[in-house]
Amino acid sequence: xxxxxxxxxxxxxxxxxxFLFSLQTIAQIKxxxxxxxxxxxPLSRANIKFKNGKDILNTSxxxxxxxxxxxxxxxxxxxxxxxxxxxxxxKQYIISEKSELVLKDIILxxxxxxxxxxxxxxTTAKKYFSDYSFSATKxxxxxxxxxxxxSTVSKELIADRQASTLADAVKNVTxxxxxxxxxxxxxxxxxxxxxxxxxxxxxxxxxFFNQPLTSNxxxxxxxxxxxxxxxxxxxxxxxxxxxxxxxxxxxRKQISISAGSFSTMRTALDFTGPLNKEKTLxxxxxxxxxxxxxxxxxxxxxxYLISPSFSYIPDxxxxxxxxxxxxxxxxxxxxxxxxxxxxxGKTDLNSTPITFNMxxxxxxxxxxxxxxxxxxxxxxxxxxxxxxxxxxxxWTEDLLEHRTTNAFGVDENNVAIPTLASMRxxxxxxxxxxxxxxxxxxxxxxxxxxxxxxxxxxxxxxTQKYRGGGENSAQGYRLKDGTIAPKYDPAKKDLYLFKTVxxxxxxxxxxxxxxxxxxxxxxxxxSDYIFTKTEIPPAYSIVNGVYLQDQISYRKLILTLGLRQExxxxxxxYKLNTEQxxxxxxxxxxxxxxxxxxxxxxxxxxxxxxxxxxxxxxxLVIVPPPAGTNYKPLESxxxxxxxxxxxLNNTLMFNVxxxxxxxxxxxxxxxxxxxxxxxxxxGAQRSRGLEIEASGFILPHWQFNLGYxxxxxxxxxxxxxxxxxxxxxxxxxxxxSVWTRYDLKDNKFFNGIGFGAGVQYSGxxxxxxxxxxxxxxxxxxxxxxxxxxxxxKVQLAMNINNVFxxxxxxxxxxxxxxxxxxxxxxxxxxxxxx
Numbered sequence: 063x064x065x066x067x068x069x070x071x072x073x074x075x076x077x078x079x080x081f082l083f084s085l086q087t088i089a090q091i092k093x094x095x096x097x098x099x100x101x102x103x104p105l106s107r108a109n110i111k112f113k114n115g116k117d118i119l120n121t122s123x124x125x126x127x128x129x130x131x132x133x134x135x136x137x138x139x140x141x142x143x144x145x146x147x148x149x150x151x152x153k154q155y156i157i158s159e160k161s162e163l164v165l166k167d168i169i170l171x172x173x174x175x176x177x178x179x180x181x182x183x184x185t186t187a188k189k190y191f192s193d194y195s196f197s198a199t200k201x202x203x204x205x206x207x208x209x210x211x212x213s214t215v216s217k218e219l220i221a222d223r224q225a226s227t228l229a230d231a232v233k234n235v236t237x238x239x240x241x242x243x244x245x246x247x248x249x250x251x252x253x254x255x256x257x258x259x260x261x262x263x264x265x266x267x268x269x270f271f272n273q274p275l276t277s278n279x280x281x282x283x284x285x286x287x288x289x290x291x292x293x294x295x296x297x298x299x300x301x302x303x304x305x306x307x308x309x310x311x312x313x314r315k316q317i318s319i320s321a322g323s324f325s326t327m328r329t330a331l332d333f334t335g336p337l338n339k340e341k342t343l344x345x346x347x348x349x350x351x352x353x354x355x356x357x358x359x360x361x362x363x364x365x366y367l368i369s370p371s372f373s374y375i376p377d378x379x380x381x382x383x384x385x386x387x388x389x390x391x392x393x394x395x396x397x398x399x400x401x402x403x404x405x406x407g408k409t410d411l412n413s414t415p416i417t418f419n420m421x422x423x424x425x426x427x428x429x430x431x432x433x434x435x436x437x438x439x440x441x442x443x444x445x446x447x448x449x450x451x452x453x454x455x456x457w458t459e460d461l462l463e464h465r466t467t468n469a470f471g472v473d474e475n476n477v478a479i480p481t482l483a484s485m486r487x488x489x490x491x492x493x494x495x496x497x498x499x500x501x502x503x504x505x506x507x508x509x510x511x512x513x514x515x516x517x518x519x520x521x522x523x524x525t526q527k528y529r530g531g532g533e534n535s536a537q538g539y540r541l542k543d544g545t546i547a548p549k550y551d552p553a554k555k556d557l558y559l560f561k562t563v564x565x566x567x568x569x570x571x572x573x574x575x576x577x578x579x580x581x582x583x584x585x586x587x588x589s590d591y592i593f594t595k596t597e598i599p600p601a602y603s604i605v606n607g608v609y610l611q612d613q614i615s616y617r618k619l620i621l622t623l624g625l626r627q628e629x630x631x632x633x634x635x636y637k638l639n640t641e642q643x644x645x646x647x648x649x650x651x652x653x654x655x656x657x658x659x660x661x662x663x664x665x666x667x668x669x670x671x672x673x674x675x676x677x678x679x680x681x682l683v684i685v686p687p688p689a690g691t692n693y694k695p696l697e698s699x700x701x702x703x704x705x706x707x708x709x710l711n712n713t714l715m716f717n718v719x720x721x722x723x724x725x726x727x728x729x730x731x732x733x734x735x736x737x738x739x740x741x742x743x744x745g746a747q748r749s750r751g752l753e754i755e756a757s758g759f760i761l762p763h764w765q766f767n768l769g770y771x772x773x774x775x776x777x778x779x780x781x782x783x784x785x786x787x788x789x790x791x792x793x794x795x796x797x798x799s800v801w802t803r804y805d806l807k808d809n810k811f812f813n814g815i816g817f818g819a820g821v822q823y824s825g826x827x828x829x830x831x832x833x834x835x836x837x838x839x840x841x842x843x844x845x846x847x848x849x850x851x852x853x854x855k856v857q858l859a860m861n862i863n864n865v866f867x868x869x870x871x872x873x874x875x876x877x878x879x880x881x882x883x884x885x886x887x888x889x890x891x892x893x894x895x896x
Contacts, residue, residue, distance in 0.1 A: 095165030108145035197263030209654025227273035236769035251749035251775025252299025277350035287700035288672020298698030309344035322889035398879035409835035416882035422586035492531030531598035536591035624652030672698035714758035745779030766802035794825030818846030829874035840870030
């Protein structure tokens with residue numbers, strides 16, 4: 063009996079387990095499939111998600127594009143497939159209770175195929191580079207197909223490096239070298255001459271002395287060479303185009319808080335998403351605030367940025383975007399570190415600490431920048447699209463500074479006293495207004511076997527300097543009659559006032575010399591000075607241009623032809639009785655060719671010309687009419703060949719280029735200690751070089767950005783014959799950098815932890831004006847650690863910059879104006895996404 067019961071129980075248990083196993087087997091459904099690109103190539107490393115209610119299953123495709131996963135039960139599933147550089151695929155499947163479902167050849171189209179002709183909405187890609195550019199050709203074109211070198215810095219790279227300023231963001235870009243603490247760079251050995259910044263492919267007035275915040279930037283494009291055929295009147299070395307963040311059609315919100323060295327505190331928010339159910343009205347709001355000191359004496363910064371943006375896309379024919387950017391900054395203008403008298407071969411760059419700064423404790427530099435931007439795109443037919451973009455900018459400056467005149471104080475015999483820096487006090491206020499309108503048609507056409515992507519357009523840009531601006535300047539030496547002499551003349555010694563300084567009889571300066579041996583920082587009393595008051599004359603300039611561009615493609619060949627006719631007018635003493643006008647015009651060609659030697663590799667060659675009237679160059683100084691445009695315009699040309707390639711479904715990019723840039727009729731500040739506004743024409747420069755860059759993913763959770771640049775930039779013509787053949791200033795011959803981030807996503811014990819590391823190298827440089835010393839080469843290392851706890855929406859980060867606390871200088875103008883790099887510093891950040 064007992065044995066019979068046991069046998070029966072065992073039978074029921076076996077039957078029960080078998081029944082449950084059979085139910086489980088029936089419930090489980092195997093799903094497999096393959097992914098291919100629009101070019102019918104296997105798509106690896108794509109993320110695949112199946113969602114049924116709260117149940118979400120994830121997998122990824124292998125190197126052949128295949129994937130497989132097991133669904134726990136039948137039901138209504140939403141399948142989402144995403145991959146870097148491709149449009150997201152989404153489809154619903156009603157999956158019945160059968161053992162296997164095979165989904166063959168799911169196609170993901172390249173994200174460029176449905177890009178707007180002007181940039182209306184943002185991107186969701188999370189990588190260190192960009193596949194495309196709107197600005198380089200005024201069409202949405204793959205970088206790989208553009209016959210010109212373009213380097214990009216994405217918002218992800220900016221965030222991973224906690225790069226809060228433009229200089230921090232572009233230090234990984236090949237061929238770009240920081241020249242000072244200002245918004246000033248040398249690109250391919252060519253120092254920036256124009257004070258024009260480019261925002262969303264449109265020229266504006268540059269806040270030259272301030273580094274703009276980066277929290278509202280989608281990416282930064284450095285378009286190498288003179289791009290005058292596209293942008294009108296830009297720097298020969300290249301253009302830094304700042305592309306702002308645009309709205310997304312999905313809800314994303316994040317708040318970021320940072321704190322670290324030099325009493326730095328920053329906060330930022332980025333909210334975006336649809337405003338209606340149909341997702342035709344989208345918004346984005348970026349805001350940031352910074353309150354920081356500096357490793358430099360006297361320096362501080364209080365700045366905020368507010369940028370709302372709205373996109374309206376009622377249908378597939380029409381789209382528009384409107385955004386506002388408000389930048390407000392309160393700081394002090396940092397003119398750099400002064401060192402003791404420089405003597406060729408004996409200069410000691412460490413004679414003063416890198417913290418050393420000359421100025422007054424009550425100095426200030428306040429600027430406000432307000433920009434309204436709008437874009438409209440309307441498809442008249444599927445092949446003809448009308449585009450219009452407009453930007454309105456209002457910029458104001460309010461400055462008080464005490465700065466060196468780039469000379470030393472003298473004794474009664476006019477012998478320099480190397481511990482006394484001659485000083486100048488400046489008060490300046492001015493207001494600018496910029497309007498830029500660009501209208502063009504994008505036309506897709508075909509003639510026989512040739513495909514055409516044509517752009518025909520007109521643009522106009524005007525810049526006005528309003529009346530009411532002025533500069534009060536105090537410098538020179540005091541005379542007994544109460545007036546000021548611009549310099550000391552020992553032949554007229556009896557006319558000057560004298561005092562004893564360190565036991566030496568010396569003429570009395572209008573503004574007290576700064577004692578380099580015994581620095582004293584006091585609140586300066588402006589009533590102690592005798593000011594020369596100068597009105598900043600009102601000015602107005604306008605550039606009109608018409609252009610035609612055709613990208614002709616035949617099989618593997620793309621020929622880019624462009625022609626731009628430009629008219630430039632510059633008015634000095636605008637609308638006054640003494641108004642003067644100067645007009646110039648120029649025809650600018652563009653020629654480029656791209657050939658796909660294989661699907662992954664394009665080779666290209668290009669020739670470009672640049673043209674830049676000198677009016678804007680002279681706006682940083684006060685010069686009498688007829689101002690800068692009276693000088694010969696800056697002319698330039700670029701010859702370049704290169705190779706661009708994309709590997710592993712365009713997740714890995716590698717480019718190489720060889721170039722030559724020539725520029726003629728350079729206009730520079732003469733660095734005159736008496737007339738600080740004196741301009742001189744230099745002559746000509748030539749820059750040749752090689753650039754190599756690579757960026758992308760080594761593994762799905764490991765990406766990098768690296769580059770190397772060799773630049774041979776020399777002076778070809780100059781008023782000073784001894785300079786001909788010498789190196790161009792503030793440009794290293796060799797430079798390079800690498801940055802990488804690796805995340806431990808699948809590690810059992812360290813899941814959520816990531817590491818970042820980078821190295822930057824710059825060869826030695828010559829100062830801008832004085833050639834009797836050299837800035838040494840330097841190598842600095844940076845590191846970072848990230849932690850994103852699983853099942854949370856938080857990321858913690860710690861960045862250590864200049865890990866080994868190296869002393870270095872990013873640029874210099876003379877022995878009284880060196881620009882040291884930041885010593886070791888640490889920044890902590892917490893970002894919450896919801």
